[in-house]
Amino acid sequence: MRVRRRRSTWPAAVVTPPPGLHYTGLEKPASWQTCNGCRVIQEASQKLSGEAIILMYHHCARLPPDAAIRGLYVTPRQFAWQMDWLTRRNVRFCTFNDLQGPGNDLPDAATEVPARPRVVVTFDDGLRDVYENAFPVLAERHIPAVVFPVVGDIGKSGVVWNENKDKSPQSLMSEAQIREMAAAGTEFGSHLWEHRNASRLAPAELREQLARSRDELARITGREITSIAYPYGDYSADVVAETARAGYRYAVTTKQGSNRGAPLLELRRYAIKGVSLLHPLRFIRTMRRVLAAASSTA
Numbered sequence: 092m093r094v095r096r097r098r099s100t101w102p103a104a105v106v107t108p109p110p111g112l113h114y115t116g117l118e119k120p121a122s123w124q125t126c127n128g129c130r131v132i133q134e135a136s137q138k139l140s141g142e143a144i145i146l147m148y149h150h151c152a153r154l155p156p157d158a159a160i161r162g163l164y165v166t167p168r169q170f171a172w173q174m175d176w177l178t179r180r181n182v183r184f185c186t187f188n189d190l191q192g193p194g195n196d197l198p199d200a201a202t203e204v205p206a207r208p209r210v211v212v213t214f215d216d217g218l219r220d221v222y223e224n225a226f227p228v229l230a231e232r233h234i235p236a237v238v239f240p241v242v243g244d245i246g247k248s249g250v251v252w253n254e255n256k257d258k259s260p261q262s263l264m265s266e267a268q269i270r271e272m273a274a275a276g277t278e279f280g281s282h283l284w285e286h287r288n289a290s291r292l293a294p295a296e297l298r299e300q301l302a303r304s305r306d307e308l309a310r311i312t313g314r315e316i317t318s319i320a321y322p323y324g325d326y327s328a329d330v331v332a333e334t335a336r337a338g339y340r341y342a343v344t345t346k347q348g349s350n351r352g353a354p355l356l357e358l359r360r361y362a363i364k365g366v367s368l369l370h371p372l373r374f375i376r377t378m379r380r381v382l383a384a385a386s387s388t389a
C-alpha cells in the first residue's frame with residue numbers, strides 16, 4: 092500500500108516558543124502568552140549576582156566517642172574562633188533573604204570598594220546542640236545564620252534517618268527554640284518534611300514534602316519560608332523545578348565552590364569541620380583562598 096506523505100504546513104518558527112512565553116493552543120502563533128510553567132522555569136534558572144561564601148555546618152558540640160561522621164561536628168570553641176576569624180576579615184554575614192537586597196550585592200562606590208565579602212552561615216538538620224551551643228555564639232556577636240530543620244522531626248529525640256549513613260540517634264530543636272532563634276534574627280529554611288533523597292521521591296510525594304515543610308515552618312516562625320537545603324545534597328532538574336514551583340527562591344546543595352553567577356536553586360557550600368587541632372589550619376587555608384578570590388573579582 093502506498094502511503095502518501097503529507098508535508099507539514101506547521102511553521103517551523105512555532106515549534107520553539109520565545110523565552111518566557113508558551114503557545115497556549117491551536118490559535119494563531121500571535122497568541123504566545125506568559126504561562127505559569129515558563130515563569131517557574133525562568134525563576135529556577137535565576138542566578139546570584141555577585142559572590143556569596145556559604146558555610147555548611149551540622150552539629151555544634153564536642154565530638155561524641157561514637158560519632159559515625161566526624162566531619163559533621165564543630166566544637167563550640169572552634170565555632171566561636173571561626174566566627175571571630177571571619178569577623179576580623181570584615182566579612183558581611185547575611186541570610187538568604189538579604190542576599191539579593193538592594194545595595195547588598197554590588198560594591199558601593201561611596202563607602203565600600205570593593206564590597207565586603209558576603210558569608211552565609213548554615214546549619215542542616217535543625218539539631219538541638221546548635222540551639223544550645225552555636226546560638227549563644229551567634230547571638231553574642233549579632234551574626235545572623237540559617238537553619239534547615241527536618242520539619243517533621245522538630246522537637247523529637249532519638250531520631251534515626253533510614254537513608255542516612257550515620258545511624259546514631261539525633262535530637263532536634265523544639266518549636267519554642269526555633270521561635271526564640273527566629274526572633275533573634277536566625278532565618279529558617281526547609282530540609283523537607285522527612286530526611287529523604289529528593290530525587291528518589293515520587294513527584295506527588297516531593298510536592299507534599301516541599302509544601303508541608305514550608306507551611307509548618309512558616310506557622311512556627313511567623314515568617315515566609317524562602318530557602319531549602321536538599322537532604323544529602325541530592326537533587327535533579329525535576330527537583331529544582333518542583334522546588335521553584337513550591338515558591339522557594341534559594342536552595343543549597345553539598346557541592347563545594349564559588350557562587351558567582353550560580354543558579355539560586357543550586358547554591359554551593361563549604362563544609363566546615365572543627366574538632367581536631369588540624370581543622371583551624373584547614374579553615375584558615377580554605378577561607379583565605381576563598382576570600383582572596385571573592386575580593387579579587389568583586
Ligand SMILES: [Zn+2]
Binds near residue numbers: 215216282286322323
Ligand atoms: Zn541533613
